[in-house]
Amino acid sequence: MSNSALSTSFSGLDYLIVGAGFAGSVLAERLAHALDLRVLVVDKRPHIGGNAYDRHDDAGLLIHPYGPHIFHTNSADVFDYLSRYTQWRPYQHRVLGSVDGQLVPIPINLDTVNSLYGLKLSSFEMEQFLESVAEKIDDVRTSEDVVVNKVGRDLYNKFFRGYTRKQWGMDPSELDASVTARVPTRTNRDGRYFTDTFQAMPAQGYTRMFEAMLNHPNIKVMLNTDYREIVNLIPWKQMIYTGPVDSFFDFKFGKLPYRSLQFQHVTLPVERFQPVGTVNYPNDYAYTRISEFKHITGQTHSSTSIVYEYPRAQGDPYYPVPTRENAAMYKRYEAEADARTDVTFVGRLATYKYYNMDQVVAQALTAFKRLRARHERQDAQEISALTRNPANIALSDT
Numbered sequence: 532m533s534n535s536a537l538s539t540s541f542s543g544l545d546y547l548i549v550g551a552g553f554a555g556s557v558l559a560e561r562l563a564h565a566l567d568l569r570v571l572v573v574d575k576r577p578h579i580g581g582n583a584y585d586r587h588d589d590a591g592l593l594i595h596p597y598g599p600h601i602f603h604t605n606s607a608d609v610f611d612y613l614s615r616y617t618q619w620r621p622y623q624h625r626v627l628g629s630v631d632g633q634l635v636p637i638p639i640n641l642d643t644v645n646s647l648y649g650l651k652l653s654s655f656e657m658e659q660f661l662e663s664v665a666e667k668i669d670d671v672r673t674s675e676d677v678v679v680n681k682v683g684r685d686l687y688n689k690f691f692r693g694y695t696r697k698q699w700g701m702d703p704s705e706l707d708a709s710v711t712a713r714v715p716t717r718t719n720r721d722g723r724y725f726t727d728t729f730q731a732m733p734a735q736g737y738t739r740m741f742e743a744m745l746n747h748p749n750i751k752v753m754l755n756t757d758y759r760e761i762v763n764l765i766p767w768k769q770m771i772y773t774g775p776v777d778s779f780f781d782f783k784f785g786k787l788p789y790r791s792l793q794f795q796h797v798t799l800p801v802e803r804f805q806p807v808g809t810v811n812y813p814n815d816y817a818y819t820r821i822s823e824f825k826h827i828t829g830q831t832h833s834s835t836s837i838v839y840e841y842p843r844a845q846g847d848p849y850y851p852v853p854t855r856e857n858a859a860m861y862k863r864y865e866a867e868a869d870a871r872t873d874v875t876f877v878g879r880l881a882t883y884k885y886y887n888m889d890q891v892v893a894q895a896l897t898a899f900k901r902l903r904a905r906h907e908r909q910d911a912q913e914i915s916a917l918t919r920n921p922a923n924i925a926l927s928d929t
């Protein structure tokens with residue numbers, strides 16, 4: 532298509548939305564449905580859904596190419612909103628850790644401690660046990676301090692040290708306390724990974740849910756397109772940007788560091804590979820964990836697909852690296868972003884935060900409320916300008 536044809540076919544466009552993940556898709560849906568505005572969603576990837584995209588592999592198994600995505604939230608607003616576009620399959624994720632030749636529950640609970648140490652503690656005794664092994668540290672500064680202070684050195688070595696070194700490529704003693712701000716431990720036998728009120732998977736998968744959200748005559752989707760290819764060719768009024776914030780500003784304050792992952796997907800001719808959705812390997816192997824999709828999706832199939840996760844320094848941006856320097860660099864980008872009245876920055880990459888899916892949906896819904904208020908103010912001003920002009924009043928009276 533020629534440049535002028537491109538411009539003509541998108542004339543009357545209200546919003547250019549960069550990114551078709553949760554942030555971009557929720558905003559496209561809201562702007563089109565609730566405000567009747569015209570939006571174009573562009574994504575440089577060949578699919579919608581961002582990192583939550585799922586698809587069937589060659590064996591016909593539903594997989595998550597960007598790693599296992601488990602939906603959980605305490606927000607009824609977020610759950611109700613998404614429920615307009617999907618039905619749900621109840622699912623409570625379980626994770627086991629491969630430690631000392633055993634598979635034990637993560638987060639650490641009563642069963643974990645009893646199995647590992649050959650004990651028969653009660654819940655009350657487990658509290659005493661944790662208190663007796665915790666090494667009290669007055670000035671908690673690093674991730675190591677946080678964990679050792681709470682569960683002592685042996686559990687720290689068994690569950691956290693190796694995992695963190697693999698995940699971040701750094702020793703927990705070098706990482707800020709905020710990385711492991713909270714160490715979830717349970718003195719009961721609750722083996723669920725999450726305890727949120729709403730825990731469920733989209734019944735037909737995430738991609739079907741995104742398709743339903745974006746299915747509106749006011750929404751156009753353009754895939755395989757970096758927004759830079761079209762940003763000056765298409766007459767947009769406002770932009771929603773959900774890509775990396777440093778890239779938007781041409782890295783003028785430096786590159787915000789990310790930790791990446793390499794996914795190795797494997798299909799096996801067996802019905803079940805492991806007893807739960809995810810098994811963590813804190814101490815052995817180069818990968819951090821293996822997830823088996825059939826637990827998560829509930830699919831029945833004679834084969835099974837699993838994914839290994841290998842942390843990497845280079846690659847797609849997945850986890851913002853939480854150091855003070857990086858937070859300071861982001862603050863400078865944030866100030867630039869806040870100053871832009873024509874662009875709204877939403878989502879995990881645009882705000883340099885590790886957010887779960889529900890947090891991104893909540894952030895997008897909040898951004899929408901602000902944008903709606905702005906549109907309502909603009910409409911009110913236009914109506915008041917019209918009614919102040921006597922020529923318009925005479926016209927509307929006739």
Ligand SMILES: Cc1cc2nc3c(=O)[nH]c(=O)nc-3n(C[C@H](O)[C@H](O)[C@H](O)COP(=O)(O)OP(=O)(O)OC[C@H]3O[C@@H](n4cnc5c(N)ncnc54)[C@H](O)[C@@H]3O)c2cc1C
Nearest residue numbers: 550552553554575581582598600601758774878879887888
């Ligand atoms: C391994 C892993 C596992 C996770 N598991 C869970 C989980 O179990 N539960 C949970 O709640 N959350 C999980 N998350 C977090 C979840 O992936 C995010 O919360 C969610 O995907 C964020 O949505 P988003 O729209 O902000 O970003 P994204 O999904 O990353 O979407 C941004 C989109 O912008 C596009 N884009 C970027 N730059 C450009 C450009 N220049 N031009 C055009 N398009 C561009 C990208 O291609 C991408 O599609 C996990 C994350 C990872 C990395």
